[in-house]
Structure formats: structure tokens, C-alpha cells
Amino acid sequence: MARYAKINETLIQVDLNGNEDLYAKKGSMLAYTGDIQFQGAFLSGGSLREATVRQVTGEGLHLMKARGRGTVLYGHRGMMVNIISLGGERLYVESDSVLAFDQSIRPGTEFLGNQGGVGGLVRGAMAGQGLFTTTLDGNGEVVILSSGDLIELQVDQSRPIFVDPQAYVGHKGHLTTQIHTDVNWKTFVGQGSGESFQFKFTGQGTVYVQADER
């Protein structure tokens, strides 16, 4: 498994020992030492079918594959890097926020309509982020980009959370997404409160948000 080390808030170092593939966002490689080969990765560790789905749905993960022996530094436009550990869970995340993962992680694409029915559809439309989202599955670590510190919020049965669609980065665990509307008749015909639509997450898991509303 690749070893990740944060050099500072916006820079990550990955050690490769020769027999593993590391996938990272295209154009995010900043420097490397040792003997490492880089090549475009159309499949990104998934199957041909998954790659095709990504291409068709516009959830394109534009990745470079790194293989060899040495260390590589990655960073992207001064955004903060966050290491998230997955213990067999599925992480839902926007493809733009994915910086790096190795072959222990399996990327996929999920139709949000399957996730809470109509709510999922509305979510995509409201957040302006499309109807599909990237999923990362497996046992290992992934590196996620955020604008400002990533805030990790816990959700359990007694504590659902409401999230602004524009600040949402991703989530993992057994969570159900719903659209929560706070529209009463008065706000509907008159002034909106500006917070009329929120994602409501219920279940057991973690939601990631950032302070930057795209």
C-alpha cells in the first residue's frame, strides 16, 4: 500500500516501493525523486465498463498513473489535502475533489437517483453538480482536496445533519440523503431565506464539508 505523508496543508508526499500503482489527478504532480514512470490512466484501476460509464456521465476522473520506486509530491492550486481512511466503506465524492488513491481503492460512478429516489435527482440539480457522483471503495487511504480545512461531521441515529449543497464535499457510511426544504408559504411567495434547500443526512456515517461555497 502506498504511504502518504502530509508535508504541509497543501502538499502531500507519496512513497512508492515499485510494485504498486498510484492514481493521481492529472497535472497535480509537483516533483519526484527516484525512478518513477508516469502515464495517462484511462481505466484508473477500474474496469473498462466503469471507465466508459465515467466518460459518458461526465464524472471523468482525469488521472495519471505513477509506478516505480521513489517519492512523489502532489498538490493542486493551493487547495488543502486531506487523507481519509476507508475500512471497506464507500466514499461518495465529487470527481474534482479526488487528488490521489492507489490500487487498493476501486473507483466507480453512482447515479444519485438511486440514492434517495427523487431526492437524489433534486440534489444534483440544486447543487449544480450533475446527477452522478464518484465513489471510492476499498481498504486503504485516499487523498481528497478541499478549499480551506475539511470539516468532518459525525452523523448517527439521534443526530441527523443538514448541509448546504454548495458546501458539501462528500460522505461515507450508511447514510440516506434527502432534500430538506424549509419553504413555508410565506417564504415561497415572498422573500426566500436563502437557505431553502438542504441535504439531510440520516443514518450512521460521516459527512465532509468545506467553508467555501463554490
Next chain:
Amino acid sequence: MDLLNPNTLPVNDNINPYAFSVDVVKDYIVRKGKMIAYYGNLRFEALGSSIIDMIVSNSFNAPAYGGDYIVASGRGKLIVGDNGNHINSYDLENANMTIKAVNLLAYEPTLTCEECVTPGYVTLLGSGKMLASSSGMVHFMEPPVRVDPEALLGWADCPTPSFHHDYGYVRSALSLGASMLGLTSSGEEKQINFTGQGTVIIQSSEGALRGTSLLQSMISDMNQLQQSEMQTLKGLLEQRLNNR
């Protein structure tokens, strides 16, 4: 990175430089569209939409900015953020604090917000907590001081400031030549002058806040407009643009 839940979230404190956790017990006045996430049972209502008005009418007395704020009521933990700008909180005690209206992010209704004589600024009176966003970190200074208008965030317990024009600069031969060519505006010849006792708050960047939230929320509301309403809006905009 810490896993946060309602018990581990900071109480009325910064989560990081860009996000702040507000413990809402009853009402809180927050700038529109700045909610990132919340736990608990909260409602958001526009100022001017309901009975809420009666509750907060004492604390909001700046009709020019009424459309920019909402009231979060109920009980819960509210996380606010402002497009990745820095967020600072100020605990006011029987204070008189003036702040640039666009930088005022949230405040407790125990404070009264009034329009300041200086255009574009609001004054908060009373005791309570307020949050302000800033481009870069804030810095406090004591008068006498002269501040660049862009870098000025606000002032507390000071006499009303005045503009100071640096005519020595304008008079110099070099800038006279430049003014004839229309190149005068270095932007440094006009400053805001503070005298007396008090505190002046400046931000470390001359840039405006990132993101234009008002425009964004207006664009998102556009979907609800009908054809005739959009025509009216178009006429209004043309009128405003021609008057410039």
C-alpha cells in the same frame, strides 16, 4: 482532522479560520446563504417574512440591508462559513461598533444593528456576540491612524472618522503630469483619518471579500420569476446602468 458532532463542536468558537460554530439557543441573525451545515432543529426565515419580525425588530434597524439577513431560530449547532474568507468573533459589552456592512456575517439579537452615517457601514449597539468575515486576518490599531478605505473593516468607540486627502501627493509635478494623462489613481492619496480614543479594525488585504453572495442568491432566485417580472427587472437594471 477531528470527527465533529454536536458534543465535540466548539461552542461559539472557530472550527478553523474559515468556519465558525454558533450555538443557537433562540434566535440568531445570519447573513443569507452562509449556512454550511447544522445539527438540531433550526428554521431559517427571511427578515420581513413573518412574526419573526416582531421578535427581532428591536435588533435590526437597517432597512437598506434587510434583504441580506435571515433569522435562524430554534435550537441547534449552526456552522457558518463565508466563501473561504476568514471569520472572527467579537464579544461586545455595552459597545458601539461600526463595521463594513458586507463584512457583517452574524450577530446575536441582543445587539441592535443600525445604519451608520458613513455609507456602506452599519453600527452595532449593546452587548452580545458578532461575527465578521474578512479578507485575510484582522489587525487592531489605536488612533491617531490613517487607513486605506479598502483595508478598513470597522471601528469601535471612536469618533466618526473623516477622509484625509493627500494633496501633497496630488500637487507633485510627477502626478500633475500623470493626472493630465489620466493616470492619477494610485489609490493612496485618499485615506480615512481616525482621531480620539477607541479601536480601529483593519484587514490584512485591500481586496474585497471573495464571492458575491448577494448576486449568487439573486441569480438562484431568478428561476422563480415570471416573464413579466423579468421584463420589469430588465427595465430597472437598464435604468440604473444608464444613470451611472
